[in-house]
Amino acid sequence: MEEIEPPGPGAPASLTAAPHPAEAGRPTLAIDIGGTKLAAGLVAGSGELLVRHERPTPRAMPGQARLVTDALLGLLDEVLDSTTGPTGAEAPFGGVGLACAGPIDVVAGTVSPVNIPAWRNEPLVATVAQHLAAPSVRLVNDAVAMTVGEHGRGAARGAANVLGVVVSTGVGGGLILDGRPRLGPTGNAGHLGHTVVAVDGERCPCGSRGCVETRASATAMVREALARGWDPRTAGPAIPDGRALATAAAAGDAAALAAIERGAAALAAGIVSSAALLDLDLVVVGGGFAAAGEVFFAPLRQHVDTLRGLSFLTRLCIVPAALGRDAGLIGAALAAQPA
Numbered sequence: 001m002e003e004i005e006p007p008g009p010g011a012p013a014s015l016t017a018a019p020h021p022a023e024a025g026r027p028t029l030a031i032d033i034g035g036t037k038l039a040a041g042l043v044a045g046s047g048e049l050l051v052r053h054e055r056p057t058p059r060a061m062p063g064q065a066r067l068v069t070d071a072l073l074g075l076l077d078e079v080l081d082s083t084t085g086p087t088g089a090e091a092p093f094g095g096v097g098l099a100c101a102g103p104i105d106v107v108a109g110t111v112s113p114v115n116i117p118a119w120r121n122e123p124l125v126a127t128v129a130q131h132l133a134a135p136s137v138r139l140v141n142d143a144v145a146m147t148v149g150e151h152g153r154g155a156a157r158g159a160a161n162v163l164g165v166v167v168s169t170g171v172g173g174g175l176i177l178d179g180r181p182r183l184g185p186t187g188n189a190g191h192l193g194h195t196v197v198a199v200d201g202e203r204c205p206c207g208s209r210g211c212v213e214t215r216a217s218a219t220a221m222v223r224e225a226l227a228r229g230w231d232p233r234t235a236g237p238a239i240p241d242g243r244a245l246a247t248a249a250a251a252g253d254a255a256a257l258a259a260i261e262r263g264a265a266a267l268a269a270g271i272v273s274s275a276a277l278l279d280l281d282l283v284v285v286g287g288g289f290a291a292a293g294e295v296f297f298a299p300l301r302q303h304v305d306t307l308r309g310l311s312f313l314t315r316l317c318i319v320p321a322a323l324g325r326d327a328g329l330i331g332a333a334l335a336a337q338p339a
């Protein structure tokens with residue numbers, strides 16, 4: 001852990017963001033909220049995940065915000081209960097990093113995740129800060145957290161211009177440009193899932209149409225496979241989710257393969273467009289569906305190869321995330337640490 005000197009008189013303003021020396025050696029409490037799962041844990045300054053707990057995101061409709069909020073606060077209590085000593089006198093963390101599926105508003109401290117319809121302009125930063133009695137909570141988009149985690153400790157280490165992509169319930173994205181995270185004024189820069197790749201495409205829950213997410217999310221690929229006649233019960237009593245779809249595709253199921261092919265083509269279009277816009281070096285792909293492996297990455301790379309034309313796009317590499325399901329938590333913690 002890097003030694004952090006307390007700022008003295010006349011210290012540069014940038015140093016005033018350093019934590020109090022009493023907090024410098026303490027882990028960061030990291031939270032990662034997605035449409036499928038809620039995760040929370042403690043992350044050491046070295047980036048090592050010390051404690052991890054998770055639970056499914058409750059399926060809640062508009063008007064049922066409390067259902068999701070209570071599940072999250074219960075999860076935070078679980079993390080703290082597992083780490084606080086018998087006296088419970090001292091909080092076991094020094095800062096809080098909160099990653100949430102987008103869109104978010106880092107200025108207002110609110111979240112409106114497309115895939116958690118119960119939360120619209122939910123004042124999550126205030127709720128979490130109050131529950132934890134934490135003086136500051138750093139909110140970041142969950143895909144940004146994954147990207148920061150992979151850039152700091154994972155597959156994108158050393159790359160200066162990176163697009164991080166999360167393929168899960170939805171499709172998220174985050175950007176590192178010139179070696180630094182680029183968040184944008186509201187924290188939503190890099191939101192790849194809602195870039196449009198089919199102008200006449202189907203309506204997206206975000207209000208647009210033909211977004212990457214309408215074809216390349218695990219949800220969309222499962223829906224497409226079912227429409228093409230995929231029967232998830234062929235391989236036993238499987239529920240039709242991304243994992244079952246990947247298994248079916250790996251076994252050669254034609255409908256599953258076609259749905260993944262369609263999703264990979266849409267994602268490749270979004271990736272190549274982003275690379276043309278931003279002069280990228282590397283794309284790191286994570287999220288639950290990245291675990292599908294080559295059955296997804298092979299068509300994705302093939303479509304990227306087909307679509308990239310300009311010479312500066314030829315260096316672009318597509319790599320799987322290295323930190324797996326922990327990238328969001330590690331990145332949320334890194335994002336909460338002072339620059």
Ligand SMILES: [Zn+2]
Binds near residue numbers: 195204205209211213
């Ligand atoms: Zn959209």
